[in-house]
Amino acid sequence: MTRHLLKAEIHCHIEGATPPALAATQARKYGVDASKVLRDGAYVWSDFSEFLVCYDAVAALFKTADDYALLTETYLLELAAANTIYSEIIVSPDHGDRIGLGADAYLAGICDGIHAAREKTGIEARIIVTGERHFGPDRVISAAEYAARAKNPLVTGFNMAGEERMGRVADYARAFDIARDAGLGLTIHAGEVCGAFSVADALDLVKPSRIGHGVRAIEDPALVERLAELGTVLEVCPGSNIALKVFPDFDSHPLKRLKAAGVRVCINSDDPPFFHTSLAREYEIASGVMGISDGEIDEMTRTAIEAAFVDEATRAKLIARFDAQSGSEAGDEAAIRA
Numbered sequence: 006m007t008r009h010l011l012k013a014e015i016h017c018h019i020e021g022a023t024p025p026a027l028a029a030t031q032a033r034k035y036g037v038d039a040s041k042v043l044r045d046g047a048y049v050w051s052d053f054s055e056f057l058v059c060y061d062a063v064a065a066l067f068k069t070a071d072d073y074a075l076l077t078e079t080y081l082l083e084l085a086a087a088n089t090i091y092s093e094i095i096v097s098p099d100h101g102d103r104i105g106l107g108a109d110a111y112l113a114g115i116c117d118g119i120h121a122a123r124e125k126t127g128i129e130a131r132i133i134v135t136g137e138r139h140f141g142p143d144r145v146i147s148a149a150e151y152a153a154r155a156k157n158p159l160v161t162g163f164n165m166a167g168e169e170r171m172g173r174v175a176d177y178a179r180a181f182d183i184a185r186d187a188g189l190g191l192t193i194h195a196g197e198v199c200g201a202f203s204v205a206d207a208l209d210l211v212k213p214s215r216i217g218h219g220v221r222a223i224e225d226p227a228l229v230e231r232l233a234e235l236g237t238v239l240e241v242c243p244g245s246n247i248a249l250k251v252f253p254d255f256d257s258h259p260l261k262r263l264k265a266a267g268v269r270v271c272i273n274s275d276d277p278p279f280f281h282t283s284l285a286r287e288y289e290i291a292s293g294v295m296g297i298s299d300g301e302i303d304e305m306t307r308t309a310i311e312a313a314f315v316d317e318a319t320r321a322k323l324i325a326r327f328d329a330q331s332g333s334e335a336g337d338e339a340a341i342r343a
């Protein structure tokens with residue numbers, strides 16, 4: 006049981022966190038026929054390309070800043086109820102532009118949702134702006150420029166998501182230069198759909214402190230060693246990887262092997278309802294299915310906080326909160342054993 010463990014995640018896409026019931030409500034609200042992507046309370050897709058299409062269709066059901074505030078608050082309240090103290094939310098200003106809302110209102114809605122959830126539960130959150138790789142290098146550069154000039158205290162990182170098979174990392178490196186110059190933390194989806202070479206490209210050309218997924222690095226032992234030496238944090242999303250058939254089952258998932266090899270890893274939900282999961286379930290899988298001990302799970306949660314794109318005062322507060330709880334439980338266990 007992992008219910009009692011404090012949790013943190015640094016990789017969840019906001020539209021990907023839409024509960025199917027909320028998507029259905031949004032579709033009714035706007036008179037949209039969502040039956041191609043939402044059936045019997047579940048999202049409909051069968052491979053990575055279809056998943057991205059389904060994702061974009063669900064994103065298009067959110068049309069106002071208030072819609073985004075509701076979505077963000079709903080997601081964070083569920084996390085807080087599962088003992089989560091921190092989340093980093095991946096957002097795409099392109100979605101705001103595509104629905105005609107505009108990036109500023111899109112971002113303002115998400116910030117409202119973060120403030121509302123923090124007021125109710127104390128959960129802390131930050132925003133990572135992402136470029137969508139399948140929209141091409143120019144859009145990804147625009148997303149980086151937008152993040153750089155947003156000067157929004159909740160926007161602390163830059164990412165690139167989307168179709169990993171489109172182009173090479175080099176085509177997008179300029180976007181990361183812009184984000185780096187603006188002082189944003191850098192992470193990039195790699196080693197999910199594409200193999201180890203994409204992780205190597207990311208390390209060579211982006212030099213991020215974290216990589217989204219990165220799990221296919223396991224195909225290259227020298228690369229695993231390099232990740233461990235660099236201390237690059239992998240934002241691992243096991244349920245997503247199984248749903249998208251990156252690995253056939255949890256037994257063959259490399260989370261444990263990467264950790265054992267000294268790579269810094271943490272547990273994340275990615276697009277939870279699309280993959281029939283939640284952060285709470287990901288922790289349960291790590292424990293009950295992968296056989297990872299509570300102590301090791303705590304190490305991964307601590308890694309997420311250590312790697313979070315927050316100011317040092319906020320990090321210190323989160324670490325103190327985390328250590329106080331995991332420490333007191335270690336103390337309780339010792340008392341039980343004595």
Ligand SMILES: Nc1ncnc2[nH]cnc12
Binds near residue numbers: 018168245
């Ligand atoms: N798992 C994933 N990989 C790449 N892009 C995404 N966008 C949303 N989820 C994603």
Ligand SMILES: [Zn+2]
Binds near residue numbers: 018
């Ligand atoms: Zn992702």
